[in-house]
Amino acid sequence: MAEENVKNITTEKVTKKNLSTIRLIVGGVIVLVLVTVLCLFLIFTCVIKLAPSGMEIKRSGIGVEIVKYTGDEKNLKIPDLINGLSVVSIGEKAFYNTNVEKVEMPKDLKEVGSYCFANCKNLKEVKFNSEVTNFGNNAFENSSVKKVTLPSDLQKISKSMFKNCKKLTSVSFPNKLLFIDDEAFYGCTSLSKMTVGEGIRKIGKDTFSNENRDFMLCSVAGSIVEDYARENNIEYAPCNEYYEVYTKYPVYVGSNRYSTVEVSNGNNGIMNFLPSQSGYYRVTLKGSSVDFDINKATKNTQKLSTVKNNTDDYFAYFESGKEYFLSVVAQEQSTFTVNIQQVSKSTVSTYSKCERMYLGQDIYDLSKGTELKSDHNKYSETVATVNSDSTITKVEDYYVDNKNKVWYQITTKIGAMESKLWFKA
Numbered sequence: 001m002a003e004e005n006v007k008n009i010t011t012e013k014v015t016k017k018n019l020s021t022i023r024l025i026v027g028g029v030i031v032l033v034l035v036t037v038l039c040l041f042l043i044f045t046c047v048i049k050l051a052p053s054g055m056e057i058k059r060s061g062i063g064v065e066i067v068k069y070t071g072d073e074k075n076l077k078i079p080d081l082i083n084g085l086s087v088v089s090i091g092e093k094a095f096y097n098t099n100v101e102k103v104e105m106p107k108d109l110k111e112v113g114s115y116c117f118a119n120c121k122n123l124k125e126v127k128f129n130s131e132v133t134n135f136g137n138n139a140f141e142n143s144s145v146k147k148v149t150l151p152s153d154l155q156k157i158s159k160s161m162f163k164n165c166k167k168l169t170s171v172s173f174p175n176k177l178l179f180i181d182d183e184a185f186y187g188c189t190s191l192s193k194m195t196v197g198e199g200i201r202k203i204g205k206d207t208f209s210n211e212n213r214d215f216m217l218c219s220v221a222g223s224i225v226e227d228y229a230r231e232n233n234i235e236y237a238p239c240n241e242y243y244e245v246y247t248k249y250p251v252y253v254g255s256n257r258y259s260t261v262e263v264s265n266g267n268n269g270i271m272n273f274l275p276s277q278s279g280y281y282r283v284t285l286k287g288s289s290v291d292f293d294i295n296k297a298t299k300n301t302q303k304l305s306t307v308k309n310n311t312d313d314y315f316a317y318f319e320s321g322k323e324y325f326l327s328v329v330a331q332e333q334s335t336f337t338v339n340i341q342q343v344s345k346s347t348v349s350t351y352s353k354c355e356r357m358y359l360g361q362d363i364y365d366l367s368k369g370t371e372l373k374s375d376h377n378k379y380s381e382t383v384a385t386v387n388s389d390s391t392i393t394k395v396e397d398y399y400v401d402n403k404n405k406v407w408y409q410i411t412t413k414i415g416a417m418e419s420k421l422w423f424k425a
Helices: 002-045 224-231 345-358
Strands: 048-050 055-060 063-069 075-077 085-090 102-104 125-127 147-149 170-172 193-195 216-220 235-239 247-250 259-263 268-273 279-287 290-293 302-306 311-318 324-330 334-343 364-366 371-373 382-385 390-392 397-400 406-414 417-424
Touching (some): 216 224, 224 235, 279 290, 279 324, 290 311, 324 334, 345 397, 382 406, 382 417
Parallel strands (some): 125 147, 216 235, 247 268
Antiparallel strands (some): 268 324, 302 311, 364 390, 371 382, 371 417, 406 417
């Protein structure tokens, strides 16, 4: 019995010792884990000085944010990686009032904080190699930045982003830009011209207010940029789909004056037309290897093509006092002329009927004895006559003379040969 008790006591003491050892090991592991986590937390959340660049950083999601720059480099390239992590953001006032002159952004940067480069009096250029999706308000306010190429996927320019950047002369806008907020370019007095994409949905209050009387906005004709310019008494010039500003040439109505200019492949001319009276107009383009590019300002213009004399005719109802832009595109070096004449509604109706015949959408009853001529004028030779009443469902070409008389060209057999001949309808 005594031995039994001894055994039991001994067994009990051994068990407690084992438990103490286990508790000690587990406790040590827990402390080690906590210390490790705390160290990692301190490393990635506390501000750390990085020599020699003078950047202070902190952890931001799966990357790094630059909190503050205290260095003295004038031409600064922000590294893509710091401590093996991508630089994804630049914090509020990170470069505020510093002496940097040129800054090249890292490739994975997504966000630039408010007042980030504000008051940088020596800043000349900022280059983005990334797809920044968000700029804070006043990001460049009162800086001396001269040139900015914005990220291609940027959709919004924030409030007062370039306010009072008096040396700013060049801004490259991305095609996907949708919104420009209030006072974004307020006081940018060195800006003489800004070309803005047609995708813009909203332009804020006093966005382009400055003291430069020569300032001009450019965009694809018919966009809200054009409306904004007119509403705010800002000079406006249209551009093509590649945002290359057209050279404007005035179109004169009446007195047989033409606008003539030479254009070449890849270049465009644009006609600027301000009708004095509302009504139907015939727009005639003459030239070799040139064609109209009907843009939004004239999207309701109906094209009626005539093969003869290399002429394109367009008809539209133009409103008095409204400015229209008729752009011309050349496939090769060419000289073209444009003329605009007011016409009656019946003339438009005549051409529309001709076009329907040309497209095979209408019919014409051709009478027996109609003269078939070699060309479309009264002095041309009569080659044959129609020997029986016929119905025509499509013509090869048409011509409307200066008396609004219609000539049609058809293909017909004379003996065993086919010929293309004209008759007056």
